[in-house]
Amino acid sequence: MAKGLDIGTMNIICAEKDREDIVFTQQRNAFMELDSSDLTKTMLDISKVLYIERKNGISLLGEDAFKFATIFEKEARRPMTHGIISPKEKEAIPIMKLIVGTVLGEPKKQNEVLYISTPANPIDTDMNVLYHKKTMEMLTKGMKYDTHVIDEGLAVIYSELSESNFTGIGISVGAGMTNVTLAYLATPLMSFSIARGGDWIDEQAAKSTGMPKEHVTATKEKVSKLGKDVKMGSVEGALTVYYDALITYIIRNLDRKLSEITPPKVAFPVAIAGGSAQPEGFFELFEKRLREANLRVDLAKIKYVKDPILSVARGCLIAARTQEEKGKQELKQSQTQTQTKPVPKKKK
């Protein structure tokens, strides 16, 4: 049994196969500290809230941290920022270890193959993803998985572009980042990220309308509609403006990076995934801006992705299953080779 794990700024999602279906397990990548007096342990146990006890209180983890943050009017803390471990959050690694542990569970066999997603290096900040990548690799290896790492954009290609033999452009518009990969027959020719995603949209829309960021995020996730018929001056209006700005920024950077490579002369299909690709009207807007941009490569179809928030985890699972199959075949081959090895004749 192989597994795929999408480790994101907002969500940690595991994908595994159960007979013919893919099962997803998801948690928010967030936590919140409470004093012991705020809530009793019994209450938390009854309501099956995910938490750990600390010296001076309790830390709520995942989805529950978000829910209780609104109730207690506190801010949920986030172990990651802009796609990588937050340097400002001293609890980041132990908290992520717990959340990853609950989402992933124990391996079902020794050295179970696991593919985890990692962002590509950003081109618009001087952040480096190496430390994050190595830490997550070590963390999951410590849980006895045979961990491999895959670029987030390539995971989208694995998930969505099998019909074109994994040739195409995969884009994941997440919370802290947007990741882009161009691959030819599953080989990445270009991967990059930009440090803007849903969080950037929320921050800008909050600043422009004077609304708290949490309110903007909640409106965005509930209403999720972009287009001309939204009321200007409203949060929805601001969201439409900044969604358009983000899309234009992604495409401009894509074109810039394309000028640095010489891709084969084929038409590339495009798949756009990630949680921020969910609002109604997003796909149409992206397709329109992409066609208008007249990129320096030919584009085939722009694929509509169903459940875009699950796409990266699904791609990681496909990579893991392919690796598992390869491992089995190699083992079979080495066994047949040993069996058919000629036995040297004994000297008389």
Ligand SMILES: Nc1ncnc2c1ncn2[C@@H]1O[C@H](COP(=O)(O)OP(=O)(O)OP(=O)(O)O)[C@@H](O)[C@H]1O
């Ligand atoms: N229905 C929705 N409409 C619009 N945006 C949404 C919706 N649901 C979630 N989002 C946004 O999607 C983003 C989370 O997406 P995703 O899970 O792909 O990100 P992530 O993988 O955690 O982050 P990253 O890849 O940047 O590290 C958040 O900004 C969230 O607010």
Ligand SMILES: [Mg+2]
């Ligand atoms: Mg992501």
